[in-house]
Amino acid sequence: MRVIAGKYRGTALFSPKDRAVRPTTDRVKESMFNLISSDIDGAEVLDLFAGSGALGIEALSRGASGAVFADMAGESLKICVANLDKVGEKSECLRGDCADIVLKLGNRGKKFDLIFMDPPYKKGIAARAVAAVAETGILNKGGKIIIERAREDTPTEMPDGYRIVDSRAYGASVVEIAAECTACAVTGTFDPFTLGHEYLVERAAELFDVVHVVFLINPDKQPSMPLEKRMKLAKIALRKFPFEVRIDAYEGLAIDYCRQNKIKYIVRGLRNAADFEYESEMAKWNYDNGGVVTLFAVAKDADISSTEVRKRLSEQADVADLVDEDIAKLL
Structure with missing residues (x-):
């Protein structure tokens, strides 16, 4: 096990002999650090299930300003x-x-930009650790x-x-990137997706980090276009924007989608009285039924x-002033 990059590159690290301790493989480690490459320089790091300390040391090697290491096992x-002495x-x-x-770190006022969690597999420990991070507020704004x-x-x-906010599979492992962020849902049938819908999503993105555009499926309602086509048109219209949009389809109530995705806000547009x-x-x-707050944006x-x-469209008339120009060409 070696440091992959940075000032300690190539340094061989000691590994635990206990087979119950599972160090992150070099392949997974390299992929993990590629995902956060722009966040490392000057970062304060917490290596929460440190083991050999390989992740925290890798971060220090790549320019992190400091690191705290923690583990349950004394031998680790x-x-x-x-x-750490070696480097x-x-x-x-x-x-x-x-x-x-x-x-304890929260009580001391410690704050971190990056928190690594590589706990024992199949024990659900990470969820408890993330909950503790959320409760204490030790993750800096914009941290991961x-x-x-x-x-x-x-x-x-x-x-x-x-x-x-990101999840990647590497062989038998998955690397998840989690962050503190707000989200809302913009719901409808979007038959089709219009410039009005675009404007609504833009306004929602001014208030929330992630906007879920949700195509609600109602068996009693027959849209003029298939779901796949409507979703494709929405993706075309929204691909030009820099903010994060997730396009989903859901058969059921908007409040149920929000509950499943831990979303507390719906954004709706208003055109008239x-x-x-x-x-x-x-x-x-x-x-009243889902605890979901609705925010309104005037069209x-x-x-x-x-x-x-x-x-x-039924009159074979031009729709260029109503939809994204690329959608107009397709319609």
């Missing part, structure tokens, strides 16, 4: 200290339960939690306000609607 920490780093090493360590889990394990459960009356009733129902152009697009 001894190896971690030996590896000439003097870092704090703590022994104890992951949640207790996070609590890097989790390694077994491929057959379910995704790490996130507390409110935290989300898995009739819209407001209907949407207000729906907003009350969504809150930029009240004349833009999916209904108007369908009407013009």
